[in-house]
Amino acid sequence: MAKIVIDGVSYEVDPANNLLQECLSQGLDLPYFCWHPCMGSVGACRQCAVKQYRDADDKDGILVMACMTPASDGAIISIEDAQASSFRADVIESLMISHPHDCPVCEEGGECHLQDMTLMSGHNYRRYDKKKVTHRNQYLGPFINHEMNRCIACYRCVRYYDDYAGGTDLSVQASHHHVYFGRQADGVLESEFSGNLVEVCPTGVFTDKGFSKHYTRKWDLQSAPSVCVGCAVGCNTTPGERYGTLRRLVNRYNSEINGYFLCDRGRFGFDYVNSEQRLTEPVRLLGSESQTLSSEELAETLAEFSNSGAIGIGSPRASNESNFMLRCLVGQENFYSGFSDTEHGAVQHIIELAADPAFHCPSISEIEQADAVIILSEDVTNTAPRLALALRQSVRNKALSLAEDCHIPRWQDAAVRELAQQQRSPLCILSSYATRLDDVASDTVIETPRVLSAIGFAIANKISATAPAAGATGEHGELIERVAAQLMAAQRPLVIAGTTAGNTDLIAAAANIARALQENRGDTPVDLCLLVPEVNSMGLGMLVNQENTLGRALEKISSGAVSHAVVLENDLYRRADSAVVDAALSRLDNLMVLDLLDTPTTAKASVVLPTTAFSEHEATYVNYEGRAQLSFQVHRNHSAAKPAWRWLNGDQECDVETMVNRCSSEARGFDKLGQLLPDPAEFVAGMKIPRQSQRYSGRTAIKANLNVHEPKQAVDPESIMAFSMEGISAQTDAAFMASSWAPQWNSNQSISKFQEEINGKLKQGHTGTLLIEKRAASGAYLQAERAYPDISEGSLEVVLAQQIFGSDELSARSNSIQERMTDPYIGISPADARAHGVRHGDMVSLDGIDAPVIVCIRSKMPAGVAAIYCGDGEINPHALPETISLGKSESTVGERGIRGLIISDVLEDYSP
Amino acid sequence: MNKQIIASSGQRARQLTAAEIADIDHEMGIYPDKQAVGLEALKIVQKHQGWVSDESLLAIAGYLDLPAAELEGVATFFNLIYRQPVGRNVMLFCDSVSCWIMGCEGLKAHIKETLDIDFGETSPDGDFTLIPVPCLGDCDRAPVMMVGEDLHRNLTTEKIDEIISHYRRGEGSE
Amino acid sequence: MVDNPLTKNIDRSRPPLEIAAYEAADGYQSVRLIAKGLSPEDVLQQVKDSGLKGRGGAGFPTGLKWSFVPQGDDTQQQKYLVVNADEMEPGTFKDRLLMEGDPHLLIEGVIIAAYAIRASKAYIFLRGEYVASERLLRRAIDEAVASGFLGNNILGSGFDLELIVHTSAGRYICGEETALLNALEGKRAIPRAKPPFPQVSGLWGKPTIVNNVETLCNLPGILTYGVDWYHSLTKGSDHGTKLFGVSGRVKNPGCWELPLGLPIRELLEGYAGGMQDGLALRGFLPGGGSTDFMLPEHLDAALDYDEIAKLGSRLATGTMIVLDDKTCPVGMVGNLMKFFAKESCGFCTPCRDGLPWVEEIFRDFEAGRGNEKDLQILHDHVDYLGPGRTFCALAPGATAPLGSGLKYFKEDFERHIKERCCPYRH
């Protein structure tokens, strides 16, 4: 700790930080643009100038940029100094010279950091009366709009996009006052994290395209603290609704998970909520007839299902409460998992490992601290994208430690990068095809699943001889030595695997590596991150009995042992071979499906109950770490859709609190779930937390064309939040804050006012609790179990490829995401392409599969392996055999094709 | 990571010539980092082609596996990299302070009139591209300009006429 | 003993000396000293003792700068020496003279400096338009390599040095030493934050020294003839000789090597022959476009770093630009402002957005649209673009002629407003 004096007041600060960061941590107002809390300083904008004095006798002082000056012990500075203030006003005046002042039509208006800083700096009147500089805007794809004329050249966009997120197609061009921030030519922004530009840009250059089409002011959005349902990371979000449609989704700061950034699936994959295809009525289907159920009929139907010994099939995309209520309805014995069978096994295994005290499952912010990483065949960019962004930060730990050795502070962003050049902490990726993280990997091993697993086991064995080795590792002896040594030398090694590669051996190998490391290190648990694909895969896994696989459920149905089944928010055709599903479902007398959109499974139902989407109900989900989080309802669904748990509870009035408490007390492993509920003592005199901002003006305008009276606000008896702007201020507990807002700070940058310190926890902490209790160590190493297929002449071993845009069922039904999706494809090596006589872009048929796929020739694929992307349900992955052969297909490539595919090793020009 | 698959601009890289590739490869031995070679490659391509077209820029990016966007950022920063076609002779006319004091404004007008083009333009016959350049470091013999690789000092209108007809005759740099 | 060590071999009427002739004129003696066992520490000490100050503009003591480079056997890492031969400062024409006049002198200086900091690789960052310099330097380097002064194990000393000519793709900011490093790395030439200084983390993150051409050309003399000789060259407070240039409407514009400390009058009226007939001296920029105006009353001041600083300007590159009484001072400052505005790298706000505004205002003054409000804005920008406000020294350089111009030629600005035109163009 250091002592510094700011405007005559003494403060305790961290000398490792710069003055700007420390001023903001102290809650002081000091304007800035180019600095960003997690991107450090470059000193470009000159907005954060303060006066610094040599000592108490120095009356003159000099101007310094707070962001570029260390908060060293004894520093004396002034923010209020007249010269400093007037310089800051001059900087704003400069920045506004060519700014269009189009605030009334700018979608950033009202939450614009530039507006805030302009006001804060005290520049009022435009003296500039010459010609402004203007620019041409670019087409940047379906997510982002470009309005370069609003640019104030703070360089944040390129620093974020290139330096932080590893993008390569956005750059700064030209020079002097003509600097331009864009792509080399018009085209889709390639980074999976492009959406954060919207929040990183301090003004309206990069804006959310979907939101822009029908934007509304921040203060007119109704919002609530929510959790992203795009994958198992569980990023915290703030969705915003107005007039019945969800308009946009922005980041909600959580120091342990997403920090300031989301991925594009999460940010843009929500508008299926507004879809015309939403299910809206509870119906009974008789052939092609559908008949709306009255409440009596509904009650009868539910009674019928529960009395007939129905089985229930849960869902990893449904909340704990819904899965739990289904379990209550059918009984634990009859509650089956909605995973595929392989995934079921893998998830059960992961839950078991999570309880092992040898391991620690790291949060996203902990992942950023890893200084040596090995990934065993999990394509994280496409399955848990936010985690990939964290890994891009972890490889920089090498640079930070080099900088420390040279006494360069870590916030000196450009200097640290310059010093380190290409030096990075080790990241080893074992995969059957090139991944999007390869550019920052120290080793990328592209091999068949069999060899990858053998390498994984061998690394563990190299670290501890007690760990079993398994199989031939090919030519990789040196790599195994090196990676083992790197992991052992690291202060915070990290091992990553997951279920989507579909190879449970890799999970075992990952656990062995982590266990071997732990054995070496003694007490400290080792970071082992085992990924599951969906928002509540872990919650479902914890609720379901180990033996209750989907396969057993389908067998039971097929055997005729049950006549009724309830499927909760799940499309079984994505979980098991279609033929098996068809065979089973056709045996049922009655199938009830609860879902929010039509799926092939709802098409087979006799009763369909429409459910609410994530933003329309309150619910808890368990992320990959076993962290349970509560997501609040943002807006009401005006149709008959209800939360699934509510239907399953017989459509009884009941609030989520009761649900959570029941789940907490009745379901094993969920006892801490109750802690997520806000403490009623915090809420003054029964007041609620408003979902609408104190400045919500839309309310009086609702239906003003019909009636000038303000309609009564809807009452929400079920939540601590109100559909209103009245209530206690969000400031009371930032953990329940719908969107951040502080005096003079209307933009997302206001979050600093709610943090304990910059980049720290929110003042009242974050909601969320880790459910999984550690039990006694087993200490046992795992064995390789999988039998790998023998690859005969001409056949290819199948591995599944995932896509950030397309592999997630719900986000795939959002408009902008659809523009980024591709058709199913098969990635093969040039050698195999030659052997099969196919060219890039050819359509081929796979034996046993109806739908044709497009050939994608990839330079970084092992021979004999086919990476198949199944599209959005076009191909049932469970119908794929272990090996496959290609046949010519007469079909032509559809409109979508694979043009939009962004992978690094495509050989478009390849021809046999 | 750099390969651009979404090619909405429709622009494609051209093939680099063997001579260009040989020159670029030579630079790889001189600089320890391919980004440095990127800027050299822009100069090399310009030497061979006269300017750097989009197709050339993409070709360099492809050859060196550098992001095209980054290369564009570099190419558009420096003023001796031409991202538009230029004439057979590039006239770099110094308009900095010493030349200004020595009357370059009048000469500027004369050149513009004679060639009937403005600064930044190429004469319709393709003979000359006229570009202003900061101080050429020959201030004691101002006004000065460079045509191709030749420096012309103590300029007068008469001298400029001579110079223009000299290059028009295709005599070029010695 | 020679009293013009920088230019003794230069004769503009013939090509520069080839290596044999250069050696015959005491050339490469310092490299032979190294081969005879002169240690890097000795070289550093002698350069420190010489009092040599950088000739690139900032006048920072060269020996002191070198001493920040990590030395000793535990610093086996790559280090670099970079020659700043970007010469783009308006009115500056001295490095070109040295490189075209005596390239071996620069090469010898490079070898010494590289040896002192134990850099095994050196780059000459040469202005792209200096095609003659490039040709001559490359030829001289080939000669030096052939004679064993460059390459591996130089003259059996165990010291290796590779010297590479890099031609710039153009832009004034490349002369700023950290922007130069970025340009060498093939990046956009924006300056870097200091600290860390290049001496610690420079080219590709390695310890690097950037020195001006003229600075390095001083080294052979210092080592060959000794520090005492070097001190004897001048009577003033600064040591050594310096290239001084005069441009503008004087009788005999040119560039001469003269002892530091010479009175300005001697340079202007003696060497440059005074003003052309019919013209009177209004003022002058003593060391290139980013120095403050000085007035006729300052003519008796000495051409010394400190002396000139006392009078509110800077000796900087030592190349003087002369303003006569028939040339519009407002136009002259306007010309410089246009230069600086265009050459801003675009990184920091005041420079990027402030200078173009200043430029526009000057354009309005030229066109008779000048007004009091804009004049005030010019005054405001002198402070706003000053030292410490911007990221690098480019914009503060621009405020030198701007601020001093506004002060010394106040009535000219006012006449532009009053007469609604440039009074020099009736």
Ligand SMILES: Cc1cc2nc3c(=O)[nH]c(=O)nc-3n(C[C@H](O)[C@H](O)[C@H](O)COP(=O)(O)O)c2cc1C
């Ligand atoms: C905008 C700007 C342009 C510069 N241009 C040059 C230049 O062309 N040549 C040069 O030697 N120094 C130039 N300098 C000074 C260099 O940054 C640096 O101080 C110098 O090269 C150091 O060499 P020295 O210590 O030998 O003087 C420039 C500085 C600035 C701020």
Ligand code: SF4
């Ligand atoms: S003062 Fe700022 S914008 Fe100007 S050249 Fe320096 S860093 Fe670039």
Ligand code: FES
């Ligand atoms: S925030 Fe400090 S200079 Fe931009």
